[in-house]
Amino acid sequence: MDKGLSLKGVTISSGGAPLLSVSHDIGSGEVLTVMGPSGVGKSTLLAFITGTLAPDFRAEGEVWLDGHNISDIAPHQRRVGILFQDDLLFPHLSVGANLAFGLRPGESAAERPGKINEALDEVGLSGFADRDPATLSGGQKARVALMRMLLSEPCALLLDEPFSRLDAARRAQVRDMVFDRARARELPVLLVTHDADDAQAAGGAIVTLGG
Amino acid sequence: MNRRRFLPVLPILTLLVMLGPVVAGLWGTLLPAFGHLPAVGLTGPSLDPFRDLFGWGGLPRAVMLSMSTGLLATSVSLLIVMLVTAGWYGTRPFRALERLLSPLLSVPHAAAAFGLAFLIAPSGWLSRLVSPGLTGWDRPPDLLIVQDSWGLTMTAGLIVKEVPFLLLITLAALGQADAQRSMTISQALGYGRVTGWLKTVFPRVYAQIRPPVYVVLAYAMSVVDVAVILGPTTPPPLSVQIVKWMSDPDLAMRLEAAAGALLQLGLVVGALAAWRLAEILVARLGRYWIARGSRGRFDLIVAQGALIAGGVSAILVVLGLLVLAIWSFAGFWGFPSAFPDGFTLHNWMRFGPGTLRALGETALIAFTVAGAALFLTIGCLEAEYRHGLAFSQGAVWLLYLPLLIPQTAFLPGLQTLMLSIGADVGRGPVMLAHLVFVLPYVFLSLADPYRAWDVRMGTIAAALGARPDRVLWQVRLPMLLRPVLTALAVGFAVSVGQYLPTLLIGGGRVATLTTEAVALASGGDRRAIAVYGLMQTGAALVPFALALLLPALVWRNRKGLRHG
Numbered sequence: 001m002d003k004g005l006s007l008k009g010v011t012i013s014s015g016g017a018p019l020l021s022v023s024h025d026i027g028s029g030e031v032l033t034v035m036g037p038s039g040v041g042k043s044t045l046l047a048f049i050t051g052t053l054a055p056d057f058r059a060e061g062e063v064w065l066d067g068h069n070i071s072d073i074a075p076h077q078r079r080v081g082i083l084f085q086d087d088l089l090f091p092h093l094s095v096g097a098n099l100a101f102g103l104r105p106g107e108s109a110a111e112r113p114g115k116i117n118e119a120l121d122e123v124g125l126s127g128f129a130d131r132d133p134a135t136l137s138g139g140q141k142a143r144v145a146l147m148r149m150l151l152s153e154p155c156a157l158l159l160d161e162p163f164s165r166l167d168a169a170r171r172a173q174v175r176d177m178v179f180d181r182a183r184a185r186e187l188p189v190l191l192v193t194h195d196a197d198d199a200q201a202a203g204g205a206i207v208t209l210g211g
Numbered sequence: 212m213n214r215r216r217f218l219p220v221l222p223i224l225t226l227l228v229m230l231g232p233v234v235a236g237l238w239g240t241l242l243p244a245f246g247h248l249p250a251v252g253l254t255g256p257s258l259d260p261f262r263d264l265f266g267w268g269g270l271p272r273a274v275m276l277s278m279s280t281g282l283l284a285t286s287v288s289l290l291i292v293m294l295v296t297a298g299w300y301g302t303r304p305f306r307a308l309e310r311l312l313s314p315l316l317s318v319p320h321a322a323a324a325f326g327l328a329f330l331i332a333p334s335g336w337l338s339r340l341v342s343p344g345l346t347g348w349d350r351p352p353d354l355l356i357v358q359d360s361w362g363l364t365m366t367a368g369l370i371v372k373e374v375p376f377l378l379l380i381t382l383a384a385l386g387q388a389d390a391q392r393s394m395t396i397s398q399a400l401g402y403g404r405v406t407g408w409l410k411t412v413f414p415r416v417y418a419q420i421r422p423p424v425y426v427v428l429a430y431a432m433s434v435v436d437v438a439v440i441l442g443p444t445t446p447p448p449l450s451v452q453i454v455k456w457m458s459d460p461d462l463a464m465r466l467e468a469a470a471g472a473l474l475q476l477g478l479v480v481g482a483l484a485a486w487r488l489a490e491i492l493v494a495r496l497g498r499y500w501i502a503r504g505s506r507g508r509f510d511l512i513v514a515q516g517a518l519i520a521g522g523v524s525a526i527l528v529v530l531g532l533l534v535l536a537i538w539s540f541a542g543f544w545g546f547p548s549a550f551p552d553g554f555t556l557h558n559w560m561r562f563g564p565g566t567l568r569a570l571g572e573t574a575l576i577a578f579t580v581a582g583a584a585l586f587l588t589i590g591c592l593e594a595e596y597r598h599g600l601a602f603s604q605g606a607v608w609l610l611y612l613p614l615l616i617p618q619t620a621f622l623p624g625l626q627t628l629m630l631s632i633g634a635d636v637g638r639g640p641v642m643l644a645h646l647v648f649v650l651p652y653v654f655l656s657l658a659d660p661y662r663a664w665d666v667r668m669g670t671i672a673a674a675l676g677a678r679p680d681r682v683l684w685q686v687r688l689p690m691l692l693r694p695v696l697t698a699l700a701v702g703f704a705v706s707v708g709q710y711l712p713t714l715l716i717g718g719g720r721v722a723t724l725t726t727e728a729v730a731l732a733s734g735g736d737r738r739a740i741a742v743y744g745l746m747q748t749g750a751a752l753v754p755f756a757l758a759l760l761l762p763a764l765v766w767r768n769r770k771g772l773r774h775g
Binding site: 081084 | 685
C-alpha cells in the first residue's frame, strides 16, 4: 500500500515489560480507533509515531507514511499532525499568529494573512485573528487548534482524546468538524479514546488495548 | 558550529566552569599549606605553616566564633522558618511575610548588616528614638553591641538574611509535599497546627530543603563581609583572619593563610557531619514524640512566638534600609536626636560619582556573569529535554558543591595559583570566579519552571513543522519569559553581593559597590556607608522589579501568561 499510515510490528516496552504492540494499515481518509482504559499506553503509541517518545521507553517496529519509512526522521520533518485533549494554543501568540505558526512557508508573505482569514472563516471565527487565545471558549479554541494543525498540511492526523474536555453539546459538533476536514483532505486518522461514542462516530476499525 | 554536537557538550562545560575553579583553588591552598610556595622561594613539604597557625594566640577564639556563629545562625533561622510556616502557612500574616520575601532576599548581606549596625549600635537609631526620654542617655552608652566579642550581633545579621532564604526554599518544597491534605487530616485527628505540621509535613519538607540548609551552615561559618561589619575584631572569626593574612604585604603570610583555609574547610566539614548526626538524633526523638500522640498543648504560644521572631527579623532589615536612607540624606545629626537637624543632597553629591563608577563596574560584571550563567543553564536544560542528558541525583549535589565549600577555603588558593602561574588578576578572572557562585543559583531558580513546561507544546510545535531551535526561541522561551528573567535577576543579585571573590581574585583592583562599601566599614563614615549601601541594594533590587514588570508589560494582552 502506498498512501496512508502503516504501523509495522510496533512494540513498545517500558523497563523490560511489554506495554503494547500494534500492526495496522490506515488508508487515506480512513480512521483507526485505538481504545483502552487510561494508563494502557495509548498516548505512548502516539508519541512513538510523532517521534517524541520519552527515553525510558523502548520501541521496535516501523512507521510508514505515504510510502516512506518515517521511523528515524526528526519529529518536525515527519508531517504527522496531532491534536490533544487540551487545545495547547501558544498562550503568548494571538489567534492569527498561532495559525501563522502552523501555516507552511513557501507562499509570498502577502498571501499568508489571506490564508489565515480563510481558515478562520471556514470554522466560523471570522475576525478572531487578533484575539488572545485565553479569551476564547473551549469550542472556539478547539477549532483554532484544528485549523492550526491543518494549515501545516500534515499527511496524517493523530487524535489523543481530543474531545474529552468539551461539553456534550459542543462535542458532537467539534467531532464532526474534525472528521469532515480530515476526510476532505483524505488524511489517514488515528484516534485514541476511551469513549465509545467517539469510536462509534469515527466509523472505522477499532483496536482495543489492554482489554 | 553544528548544534547537534554543541548542545550535548554544554552540561560538561557547565560542570567544568563551576567546579574547575573550586578544585584548582583547593589545590592552590593545599600546596602552600604544606610549605610549598616557589614564588617566595619555599619548597615543601613542611608542617611549619600549621605550626605558625596553631601558635597564633587568637586561634581558639577564632575557631570558636566560626563554629558558634555558623551553628547558631543556621539553627535559629531554620527554627523560625519552620515554626512560622507550621503555625501560619496560608493565613493573612503569613501572606504579608511572603510579600516581603523577594525584596528581603535581594537586599545584599553587606547592606543588611550595615542597616542592622546603624539600628542597634549604642548610638544607633533605636537608642536615639528612646533617648533621652526613656533611658536618660544624652551620650551614647559605653556598650559593645556591634562587633561584640561573642559574635551575637554578627549572628543576628546572618539570621535576618537567612530567614527569607530558608522561607523561599521551604515554600518551593511545600508545593511538592502535599501539605494541605496532611494538615486537614492531622487537624481532624485533633492535632494543633504546629504539632500537626511538625509531625506530618516537616519530615517531607526537610528532606527537600536539606541541601540549602547545609549551604546556609557552610556560608554562615565562613562569611567574610558580614563578619567584617558586625563581627568581633580581636580576634576576628577565622575567615576574616585568613583574608587579613592574605592581604599581608609579606608573601610568606600566605602559607599561614593557606593552613588557616584548610582548617576552615575542616571545620565546615566537621560542622556538617555534626549537623547530620543531630538530624538523626532529632529524627529519633521525633519518632518517639509522634508515637506518644501528644496533640500540642503549647501550639498557640509557640506559633505566636515564632511569628514575632519572624516579624522582627523582617522588620529589622526594612528599618535598617530606612535608617540607611535617612543617613544618606542627613545633615548634622547629633545624639540623642531621633532625626537629623536637616536633610540635604550633599552626601549624594559627594559620594554619588564614586558610587556611579562602582555601579558601572558592578553592573558590567553582574550582567556578563548572569547572562553567561543563564546561557549555560538553558543549554543544560535544553540538552536534557532534547537528548535526555539529565543530571543524575548525585550530580545534583555537584550543583551545591561550590556553595558548600567555604569561599575562604579555595579562593585564597585560587589567587595564589593564579599569581604563581603568572595569570593576571582583574575583571575577567573576577567574572569567572563569580560564575562559580552564580551558576548554581541561576540553575536552581530556572530548573523547576523549565521542566514544568508542558512538553506537549513542543510536540505540537514539532508536528506543525517547527525545528527544535524554533520551538525553543519562538515557543518555550517566550512562554517562560518570567522565570527566565527572574533567574537572570537572581544571578545578577548574587553577583552584586559577592565580596571575597571580587576582593581576592580582583587583586584589590576591581572596585564594585560591595567591595567599596565593606572597605568603608572600618572608617565609620555613616553617610558614605549609607550611600554605598543603598546603591548596592538598588543594584540588586532593580533587576527583580524589572523581572516582574517586563513580562507583565510584554504579555499585558495575554491572559494565559499573566498569573504563573
